[in-house]
Amino acid sequence: MAEEMEQWLASLLRLGEAEKMTDKQIKIIQAAVEIFAEKGYAATSTSEIAEKAGVAEGTIFRHYKTKKDLLLSIVAPMMSKLVGPFLMKDFQKVLDAEYDHFEDFLRAVLNNRLEFAVKHAPVLKILLHEIPFHPELQAQFKAQLFPLVADRLVRIISHFQAKGELVQMPPSALLRLVVTTCAGYILMRTFLFREVAWNDEEEIERTIQFVMHGLEPPV
Amino acid sequence: MAEEMEQWLASLLRLGEAEKMTDKQIKIIQAAVEIFAEKGYAATSTSEIAEKAGVAEGTIFRHYKTKKDLLLSIVAPMMSKLVGPFLMKDFQKVLDAEYDHFEDFLRAVLNNRLEFAVKHAPVLKILLHEIPFHPELQAQFKAQLFPLVADRLVRIISHFQAKGELVQMPPSALLRLVVTTCAGYILMRTFLFREVAWNDEEEIERTIQFVMHGLEPPV
Amino acid sequence: MAEEMEQWLASLLRLGEAEKMTDKQIKIIQAAVEIFAEKGYAATSTSEIAEKAGVAEGTIFRHYKTKKDLLLSIVAPMMSKLVGPFLMKDFQKVLDAEYDHFEDFLRAVLNNRLEFAVKHAPVLKILLHEIPFHPELQAQFKAQLFPLVADRLVRIISHFQAKGELVQMPPSALLRLVVTTCAGYILMRTFLFREVAWNDEEEIERTIQFVMHGLEPPV
Amino acid sequence: MAEEMEQWLASLLRLGEAEKMTDKQIKIIQAAVEIFAEKGYAATSTSEIAEKAGVAEGTIFRHYKTKKDLLLSIVAPMMSKLVGPFLMKDFQKVLDAEYDHFEDFLRAVLNNRLEFAVKHAPVLKILLHEIPFHPELQAQFKAQLFPLVADRLVRIISHFQAKGELVQMPPSALLRLVVTTCAGYILMRTFLFREVAWNDEEEIERTIQFVMHGLEPPV
DNA sequence: AATGAATGAGCCTTCATTCAT
DNA sequence: GATGAATGAAGGCTCATTCAT
Numbered sequence: 001m002a003e004e005m006e007q008w009l010a011s012l013l014r015l016g017e018a019e020k021m022t023d024k025q026i027k028i029i030q031a032a033v034e035i036f037a038e039k040g041y042a043a044t045s046t047s048e049i050a051e052k053a054g055v056a057e058g059t060i061f062r063h064y065k066t067k068k069d070l071l072l073s074i075v076a077p078m079m080s081k082l083v084g085p086f087l088m089k090d091f092q093k094v095l096d097a098e099y100d101h102f103e104d105f106l107r108a109v110l111n112n113r114l115e116f117a118v119k120h121a122p123v124l125k126i127l128l129h130e131i132p133f134h135p136e137l138q139a140q141f142k143a144q145l146f147p148l149v150a151d152r153l154v155r156i157i158s159h160f161q162a163k164g165e166l167v168q169m170p171p172s173a174l175l176r177l178v179v180t181t182c183a184g185y186i187l188m189r190t191f192l193f194r195e196v197a198w199n200d201e202e203e204i205e206r207t208i209q210f211v212m213h214g215l216e217p218p219v
Numbered sequence: 220m221a222e223e224m225e226q227w228l229a230s231l232l233r234l235g236e237a238e239k240m241t242d243k244q245i246k247i248i249q250a251a252v253e254i255f256a257e258k259g260y261a262a263t264s265t266s267e268i269a270e271k272a273g274v275a276e277g278t279i280f281r282h283y284k285t286k287k288d289l290l291l292s293i294v295a296p297m298m299s300k301l302v303g304p305f306l307m308k309d310f311q312k313v314l315d316a317e318y319d320h321f322e323d324f325l326r327a328v329l330n331n332r333l334e335f336a337v338k339h340a341p342v343l344k345i346l347l348h349e350i351p352f353h354p355e356l357q358a359q360f361k362a363q364l365f366p367l368v369a370d371r372l373v374r375i376i377s378h379f380q381a382k383g384e385l386v387q388m389p390p391s392a393l394l395r396l397v398v399t400t401c402a403g404y405i406l407m408r409t410f411l412f413r414e415v416a417w418n419d420e421e422e423i424e425r426t427i428q429f430v431m432h433g434l435e436p437p438v
Numbered sequence: 439m440a441e442e443m444e445q446w447l448a449s450l451l452r453l454g455e456a457e458k459m460t461d462k463q464i465k466i467i468q469a470a471v472e473i474f475a476e477k478g479y480a481a482t483s484t485s486e487i488a489e490k491a492g493v494a495e496g497t498i499f500r501h502y503k504t505k506k507d508l509l510l511s512i513v514a515p516m517m518s519k520l521v522g523p524f525l526m527k528d529f530q531k532v533l534d535a536e537y538d539h540f541e542d543f544l545r546a547v548l549n550n551r552l553e554f555a556v557k558h559a560p561v562l563k564i565l566l567h568e569i570p571f572h573p574e575l576q577a578q579f580k581a582q583l584f585p586l587v588a589d590r591l592v593r594i595i596s597h598f599q600a601k602g603e604l605v606q607m608p609p610s611a612l613l614r615l616v617v618t619t620c621a622g623y624i625l626m627r628t629f630l631f632r633e634v635a636w637n638d639e640e641e642i643e644r645t646i647q648f649v650m651h652g653l654e655p656p657v
Numbered sequence: 658m659a660e661e662m663e664q665w666l667a668s669l670l671r672l673g674e675a676e677k678m679t680d681k682q683i684k685i686i687q688a689a690v691e692i693f694a695e696k697g698y699a700a701t702s703t704s705e706i707a708e709k710a711g712v713a714e715g716t717i718f719r720h721y722k723t724k725k726d727l728l729l730s731i732v733a734p735m736m737s738k739l740v741g742p743f744l745m746k747d748f749q750k751v752l753d754a755e756y757d758h759f760e761d762f763l764r765a766v767l768n769n770r771l772e773f774a775v776k777h778a779p780v781l782k783i784l785l786h787e788i789p790f791h792p793e794l795q796a797q798f799k800a801q802l803f804p805l806v807a808d809r810l811v812r813i814i815s816h817f818q819a820k821g822e823l824v825q826m827p828p829s830a831l832l833r834l835v836v837t838t839c840a841g842y843i844l845m846r847t848f849l850f851r852e853v854a855w856n857d858e859e860e861i862e863r864t865i866q867f868v869m870h871g872l873e874p875p876v
Numbered sequence: 877a878a879t880g881a882a883t884g885a886g887c888c889t890t891c892a893t894t895c896a897t
Numbered sequence: 898g899a900t901g902a903a904t905g906a907a908g909g910c911t912c913a914t915t916c917a918t
Contacts, residue, residue: 024880041351042261046909054881061910063881129348132410133259169425176407176422177400177429183401191351203395206388210396214433241898265892275900280893478790480699484888494904499889501902501917567786571697607863614860615867618841619834626833629789641833646825648834652871679877703913712877718914 025063027053032070037122041071041130049115072137075130079125079141085112088151102160103212110182115189125191150175166216174215181211244282246272251289255317258342260290260349291337291356298360304331305368321379322431329401330422336409369394386436393434402429419434463493464499470508475560477571479568512574513568516561516581523550524587529594540598541650548620548642555628563629588613605655611652619649682720682727685709694779697730698787708812732787735780736798742769743806748813759817760869767861774847782848807832823874824874831872838868 021029031053035044046067050057064070080087099105117124131137154171157178161167166174185207188196233321240248247327250272254263258277265286268274285300299306336343350356373390376397385393404426459467469491473482484505488495502508518525537543557563569575592609595616599605604612623645629638678686685821688710692701703724707714721727737744756762774781789793811828814835823831842864846855 024882040259040261042259043352047907057909058884058911059882062883066911099404106255125351129351132348134345142413144229150914156318173422176404177426180407181396184403185395186394188399200906203392206392207396213435214429216432243899264890266890276892277894277900277902278898281898281900284893286892453916462903478697478699480697481790483886485886495888496890497903500904503889505888563789567789570782570786571700611860611863614836614842614845615864618845619838622837622841623833626837641830644830645834648871652867653874654870681878702911704911714913715881716877719877719879719880722914724913809900 010051011092022056022063024059028055028060028070029074030154033122033126036071036074038124041126042133050217059081068134069146071126071130071134075127075137076140078127079137081120081144082116082124082127083145083149086152087145091152096178101167102157103155103208105160106182106208106211107183108187109205110207113182113202114186114189114200118187121190153179164217166215177214178211181196181207182213223386230352241282243272243274243278245276246281247279247289248293252293252341254343255290255293255345256416260345261352287353290345290349290353293342294346294356294363297339297346298356298364300339301343302334302348302364302368304328305371306364310371315378321376321384322427324375324379324399325401325427325430326423327405328425332401333405333408333419336405340409340413347410362406372398383436385434397430400426460501460623462491462493462497466493466498466501466508466602467512471512471560471564474509475562479564480571506572507574509564509568512561513565513575514578516558516565517575517583519558520554520562521587522581524590525583529590532604540603541549541596541646543594543598544616544620544646544649545642548623551620552624552627552638555624559628559632566629591617602655604653614647615652619645645652671871679720681710681712681716684715684752685712685720685727686731690731690779690783692781693728693731698783699790703727709828725791726790728783728787730778732784732794732795735777735784736767736794736802737775739773739781739784740802742766743809744802748809759814759822760812760865762817763835763839763865763868764861767864770839771843771857771861772848774843776853778847779799785848823872833869835868838871 028049031049031190032044035048035052039086046060048061051069053060060070064073085091099108133139150172153175157166157174159170161174166183185203189196189200189203247268249386250268250414251263254267254271265279266276269279272279279286279289283292304310318327346356350360372394376385376390376393380390380393404422406417408419408422440472468488470482471486473486477618484498485495487508488498491498498505498508502511523529537546565575569579588610591613595604595609595612599609599612623641625637627634685706688706689701692705694707703717704714706727708718710717717727721730742748756765784794786800807829810832814823814831816830818828818831842860846853846857846860
């Protein structure tokens with residue numbers, strides 16, 4: 001079963017999944033992502049996708065049995081990649097070696113995930129909007145990904161608590177504060193106020209200082 | 220124009236808007252809120268709403284010219300009420316008098332808005348999901364509500380900065396950190412993990428301490 | 439359960455079922471019968487039916503949830519009416535009283551069912567063609583109607599056997615010979631060679647004499 | 658023209674028509690027969706046939722220009738073979754020599770055609786169902802096969818009438834009674850109640866006695 | 877000969893909306 | 898004000914058929 005899990009992770013994280021995709025299939029996906037992100041899944045018609053992809057409507061259904069299939073083929077892999085870094089094998093060990101301080105860890109994660117969000121903004125937007133309406137997606141997230149991720153992060157936080165870098169408080173509570181603050185910046189910057197000219201370096205540094213001071217153990 | 224604005228605010232904030240609503244109209248709104256929240260606006264059919272409301276299909280269109288009208292009549296007022304407290308006349312003066320410390324202000328706002336979110340969770344969920352897909356809503360928010368609210372909050376933050384309670388940093392940056400942290404808790408608690416048994420008092424206190432330490436001016 | 443059965447029969451045999459049917463609904467049925475009979479159910483499109491009925495396509499689906507529903511609403515009642523006379527309450531007693539000889543019975547049935555077939559030829563044609571492809575119809579026939587009918591006919595045949603009017607042979611075998619001969623004429627006359635100018639009286643008489651001689655007990 | 662006719666008959670009756678058929682072609686025909694018989698021609702998709710036959714969708718159309726072509730290639734030859742015995746050269750002479758009595762003829766025909774029906778039940782079922790919906794098939798039957806067959810049978814019946822074995826009545830009327838009775842048994846046994854364990858020998862004998870007595874000339 | 881991706885017309889069905897009652 | 902039958906445009910999807918490989 002550990003074997004199985006490793007394979008599952010590997011397959012989930014595979015980034016260049018353009019294997020075996022025909023030219024038209026790629027165009028379909030691109031068009032779908034674009035329109036789903038713009039109008040939402042339910043408000044998008046397959047004929048619209050076909051037109052934008054420059055493909056006959058029937059072609060969509062040769063590659064994806066249903067419209068929902070098309071959505072899932074876009075969104076399900078993204079979900080895994082979103083939390084990918086936290087699923088790496090020996091995640092914690094890598095961390096222990098690499099990051100002397102929680103601050104370094106935070107900086108690495110924030111930069112990495114911000115870059116990811118910027119690069120995949122449209123798919124991410126689709127994912128965020130559709131998760132509440134598609135039980136399969138919710139299930140995949142709540143039953144499989146979330147527990148794994150939460151577990152690993154809690155261990156890391158506990159580690160730095162033990163080192164005396166973070167205030168004493170239930171790790172899950174710490175986790176919430178850290179995640180909200182980091183995700184808050186990424187979402188604001190990527191979706192809510194995309195048009196603002198953000199100085200990412202500065203904002204990230206500010207965010208890190210805010211978190212570090214906020215969670216500093218009392219002297 | 221200032222007159223006009225006051226009236227607009229007043230009308231927006233009117234909570235008990237059940238005036239003039241017939242019995243059936245109320246049932247329609249209730250049904251619509253329920254189903255919109257569950258499946259999303261675009262995936263909800265008017266016939267479904269009619270059925271759940273126990274009215275004829277035509278009745279909906281007697282009260283709301285279009286399906287979108289129905290959505291707006293639900294969501295637009297909510298948007299104003301969501302930021303209602305920040306729109307109150309003489310908001311800052313009230314604050315100056317009432318809250319000696321930023322911490323008190325934070326506590327008051329967090330409690331108040333959490334209560335509001337819990338009470339209006341379904342409509343809030345609809346609002347959050349539909350804003351990106353309906354330009355009218357975005358316009359109302361970005362052009363009218365947001366500037367007002369941001370302006371008032373920035374003033375308050377500047378006030379406490381001047382008092383030496385908050386670290387020196389552009390007020391808008393401070394605002395972002397505060398808002399994400401507060402909104403983060405409310406959203407997590409109300410939508411993402413509603414089933415968890417949250418100890419609101421404790422979590423709010425934790426959140427406040429986090430913010431206050433995070434934004435403490437250096438000694 | 440006997441109660442239930444009686445009600446079921448009653449409802450099945452109700453001929454004038456135009457109750458509550460709107461004008462358009464009747465036109466839909468008429469058009470559907472006509473085209474189903476001409477091209478078969480599967481080869482008929484709902485748009486074709488709508489056009490012939492002078493109705494919008496959507497109207498069909500307001501009255502019949504699916505195309506198949508439309509078929510069943512035409513064909514299922516017909517099935518009961520087809521064997522209606524054999525399902526009458528106290529069928530055998532009526533017979534005993536009314537028909538002194540098997541020949542009289544045969545004559546009555548042949549005339550009655552021929553008239554019926556001529557009158558309902560199109561629906562009958564649909565029924566005959568669709569039964570093999572729709573399990574619901576088969577079930578209704580094989581599980582409910584057929585046993586009842588066969589049972590009653592077997593009793594009648596046994597009755598006339600006992601009276602010495604029919605040759606000794608398993609009643610079911612007798613039944614088969616009688617039914618194929620009678621149905622054979624009706625089907626030939628109504629479907630296979632409709633264009634021929636049949637002299638019904640003469641042919642029926644011939645058929646009856648054929649059956650009576652063919653089943654005469656040996657002297 | 659007589660020449661032509663003979664060749665036509667010969668070609669129609671050719672039984673082992675597997676000549677020149679590739680392996681895949683045979684599989685296509687087998688699959689088509691199976692599914693056409695199960696769901697009807699119009700309700701069967703070519704992709705379904707391709708799948709069951711284990712060939713690519715395109716392969717079907719390499720051998721049969723259209724779906725209808727495929728149907729005709731199955732059903733048209735069967736039609737001739739169905740009435741094959743009655744089309745044999747010198748049919749009547751053969752009869753005169755071979756069968757002393759009408760009863761013998763009946764017995765031979767019944768056995769032979771029953772065996773044929775059992776062997777080719779699926780194709781026969783397709784033929785029976787599709788004839789009314791395909792003018793070409795109807796034409797072939799009504800214009801070419803039926804007149805020939807009817808003519809030959811009428812001659813035979815007249816022959817036995819002249820011999821005093823059959824009652825005096827228009828030969829076409831006699832034909833109808835005989836055909837209905839015989840076909841009735843075969844169809845019932847082969848399609849309507851296939852699952853019953855029929856004792857063919859007994860039933861055929863019963864059927865023959867029924868016909869012979871039914872058509873016995875008066876003493 | 878065989879494949880299977882691609883097509884686009886057409887299918888059944890749903891939908892928001894109208895209107896006579 | 899309320900109804901619900903009627904609409905017809907549009908939706909997702911299937912189909913027979915073609916064609917480059």
